[in-house]
Amino acid sequence: MKYKIITNNEFLESFPEIHYFINKHYPIGLKKDSEKYNTYSGIKKLNKKIYDNIVNSNIHDEKWINGFIDKLKSKLDMDNIFSTTAGLVPNLSGVIKIKETLNNVTELHFHKSLINNYFTIEILEIDKFKEITHPILGKKMTIGISSITTSPFGEYEDLFLKVYNSINEQFNESKFIPYIFDLIRIKGLEVPYKNDLDVTISGALFQKYSTYDNSVSLIGDINYKIDQLK
């Protein structure tokens, strides 16, 4: 699987609904350190949403931690569920630690965007210590992702669906963002919380704890629920 880079126009033609919401919040084609970018009305709107839902810790704790994470714990009868909202980012997030050994951990990650009620779920198989060879620096340790399950599939199909349904019940008209959008970069799209150029569609909606490279196995349907978005 390879990343695909598309232009803003191609983005508009292929996925008009998501394009509308991303374009509404980010000035595609502007550098994030430019004045125009930071005075763009959508960026200001997004900053206000981030302030109201995340920086305001009372609201974050009340609506997200007490209002969703704690309910999910009761519903699934699981204690290993935590909020993981990553600071000044356009989404709320959480993790279910499913299984942990000395070297590996299995986690279900869920992310609920502040942009148009989009959400996503993925199950990560994580290598706690993975040695990689950097082309210039040589051997280097990292936390590796060995596989990402992108839809209800396999051993944790039921858990995936339970979390999916819980998010749908809690947030009206929420829509699932399939993993394929992690593999499509938009030319000229920059977001305030990443140093990347040409950010992916998913990257504009969520700050995730995983990234794809060719050492990662993708399991399940990467286009899961894509029809809802067309």
Next chain:
Amino acid sequence: MKQTFLKTILLLFITIVFTNCAKEEITIEQQSSIETVSITEAQNLFNIDEFSKNSKSKNETYAIANLDFISHEEIDNSNESLTIIPAYTTYSNLYSRILLLKIEGTIESVIFSMVRDEGSNSEQFSGKLYITDLDGNYINAFRVVDDILVSRFLKPTDESKPSKSIFSKGDEEECWGIACGMEGEEVVITASNPGTIHYIPLEILYLNGGGGNINNTWSPISGGGSTGSTGCSEGYVKDSSGNCVSIYTEDDQNKNQLCGTYSFKTIGSASVANISGLGFSAQHPTEGKLAVQLSTLCVTIPNYNLPLSQSSVKFNVAWGLTMNEVLVYLNNTQGIFNPTPTALRTLILGLLTTNLNLLAGINTGVSAIAIPYGCPGVSISPAIYCP
């Protein structure tokens, strides 16, 4: 005004101690066998996430070893070397190193920390030395004035109070930082040849009151030793063919290593801080000085595998690793990579983010964004470089 007052108090204190305290003399007797701890042995002893296994405490880690900078330093009158690992402790402004030595076949470790007095001149060291175990517990502590070890702080007892006149920070506290629990009665050292910081007896590091003796010394100031002997001039190393080739080296004026603590704020479930004054500098024998400054850096470290309290220490470690990697990168890409300020900033931020993710125990999710005024709503902390 405040500094003048503190200096006056310090002078008065030293005078009182010199005239009234009990007296102690460092004496040296028989020799224990000592051996160098190899780099591999040191690496096996510590690694980023298993450091705490080597300490007795199972609570919060007192210090983190920076295994990218392990070196050997000369022990006077011995063919053996002291193995040195830079360490970041929970205290700011503390220059700490883990010192490893095999004594009678067993690897012994201590943390050697220095804190320089405010206003102390750069030619000579005035301040305090703290020798602790890996959990930060007292082994020895000394006051140094102009490179001379003038007094020793005995292990505090329940009855002994911290030296309030030096360490009080307002009425509410009697001591601060590492001084708490480290400074009992202060005893003047009156050896016939006063000890200097250039010749620290190894026995006061490792054999404090225990059996055996080591008649050797080490200088925590020189930083010299076997690491510098490349067989080439300064700024050059031998390549695989034995030719001396020019390399970038750490700039002595700016060590590139951080020792500060920063005001991390919890936002959502992450720690966020703005850190100003970060930069990188290196020297090259033909290219000259290479330096770049970053705008205020907004650093976000998710908390789910890392508590807020460890954010500053982990940031300092990640920064140290990054600076080392930038040097390696520059030296491995000479003639290929053009280190323009923009390219260097991009390199630093990329490597820093990777290292922060590793130390935060996640694959990705950390962000380190250079923004002129930092992230909104978060106070700006200045970067504090190690002394």
